[in-house]
Amino acid sequence: MSSLLIRNIGMLATPEGAQARRGAQQRAVRVLENAWIYTENGEIISYGSGTPPITMGDKLDADGRLVTPGLVDAHTHLIFGGWRQNELAMKIRNVPYLEILAAGGGILSTVKATRAATEEELAAKASAALDEMLSFGTTTCEAKSGYGLNKSEEIKQLRAIKRLNREHPMDVVSTFMGAHALPPEYKDDREGYLRLLCEEMIPAAAKANLARFCDVFCETGVFTAEESRRILETGKEYGLIPKIHADEIDAIGGSVLAGEIGAVSAEHLIVCPDEGISAMAAGGTIACLLPATSFYLNSTYAPARKMIEAGVPVALASDFNPGSCPCLNLQLVMNLACLKYRMTPEEVLTGVTLNAAAAIGMADRVGSIDRAKQADLVIWDAPDLNYLCYRLGSNLARTVIKKGVVQHG
Ligand code: IZC
Numbered sequence: 001m002s003s004l005l006i007r008n009i010g011m012l013a014t015p016e017g018a019q020a021r022r023g024a025q026q027r028a029v030r031v032l033e034n035a036w037i038y039t040e041n042g043e044i045i046s047y048g049s050g051t052p053p054i055t056m057g058d059k060l061d062a063d064g065r066l067v068t069p070g071l072v073d074a075h076t077h078l079i080f081g082g083w084r085q086n087e088l089a090m091k092i093r094n095v096p097y098l099e100i101l102a103a104g105g106g107i108l109s110t111v112k113a114t115r116a117a118t119e120e121e122l123a124a125k126a127s128a129a130l131d132e133m134l135s136f137g138t139t140t141c142e143a144k145s146g147y148g149l150n151k152s153e154e155i156k157q158l159r160a161i162k163r164l165n166r167e168h169p170m171d172v173v174s175t176f177m178g179a180h181a182l183p184p185e186y187k188d189d190r191e192g193y194l195r196l197l198c199e200e201m202i203p204a205a206a207k208a209n210l211a212r213f214c215d216v217f218c219e220t221g222v223f224t225a226e227e228s229r230r231i232l233e234t235g236k237e238y239g240l241i242p243k244i245h246a247d248e249i250d251a252i253g254g255s256v257l258a259g260e261i262g263a264v265s266a267e268h269l270i271v272c273p274d275e276g277i278s279a280m281a282a283g284g285t286i287a288c289l290l291p292a293t294s295f296y297l298n299s300t301y302a303p304a305r306k307m308i309e310a311g312v313p314v315a316l317a318s319d320f321n322p323g324s325c326p327c328l329n330l331q332l333v334m335n336l337a338c339l340k341y342r343m344t345p346e347e348v349l350t351g352v353t354l355n356a357a358a359a360i361g362m363a364d365r366v367g368s369i370d371r372a373k374q375a376d377l378v379i380w381d382a383p384d385l386n387y388l389c390y391r392l393g394s395n396l397a398r399t400v401i402k403k404g405v406v407q408h409g
């Protein structure tokens, strides 16, 4: 049996429970001072404040620092070939994201580079990204396919995700996103690609047990709300839980659809209309917000306060991808959520832990410091939660613990 006692914790801060927290509950974070946590075999056994009643096992002195649950990154496009630094000059000249895509760049340039790579190469590259994420305090993440855009290439990406989940300490949750763009081969045959998605790609991904979720890029020039509904309903038939990229650039009905079909989460929501917020509140959909993408696209920011006030649980994620957000650092996402969304540090902590875990079906195992949850923990170079959200541009993750084992620090 392996055990670990973390003692001398200056502040322990965690949301509570195994479900997404909404409204005022999102900021109801449990805070203990002068605390300790005891773990065995990768699970949290007990925690409290004052002198720990346990003396056995390995010990770690937090030296008066802040400890939180490991961060959960609920939205990444982790698996891809190449990068897109050649698009920076266009971005500086204000060429819009959708214009770069329509000209065959953007996602489609990453599709080319991803198709040219082997499963092993994709996994090796993503493994380095996972190492970096761990070093910033992320202990669980989601990863999407979506740069293959045909059956075998999407399966190749999903298999790379499965391999990483097995071989890397990070828990990696898999999402099928064959509906990320129309592939060049189907440029003049939308119906042909929709049929390929619904009749071959979704069934293949689901039957091989390679994905838990199905996601669609519902956007002008990509997939309409009606097409998105068809794809996500098909996914549901095969047991894939719906997610949707909605209202990132244009509001074309994605958030309303998310609520209507009971999507577990809707992503981006930068220009989400009021009716989308009501639909998500009614449908129990989590708003998965990606403020580093707003920053990187030079766009506006999602109406997070309105969402919290309407009772929509807000999760926060990186959106790590080679185009609109080449960023792996959730600490930066936390800064931006405070400053641009006007979320409090307590709301932000719930957004990057428990609500993010709920958005990827992991809230029963990770996302809070609770008995019987995984011992995924971060000791921060910070005395309290305010400090963690206030410092900008440093990596404050001092010790990162995954399933009771120190992985970084
Ligand atoms: O590669 O541009 N928004 N999909 C939807 C992305 C960004 C990823 C990309």
Ligand code: ZN
Pocket (backbone or CB within 6 Å): 075, 077, 245, 267, 319
């Ligand atoms: Zn995305």
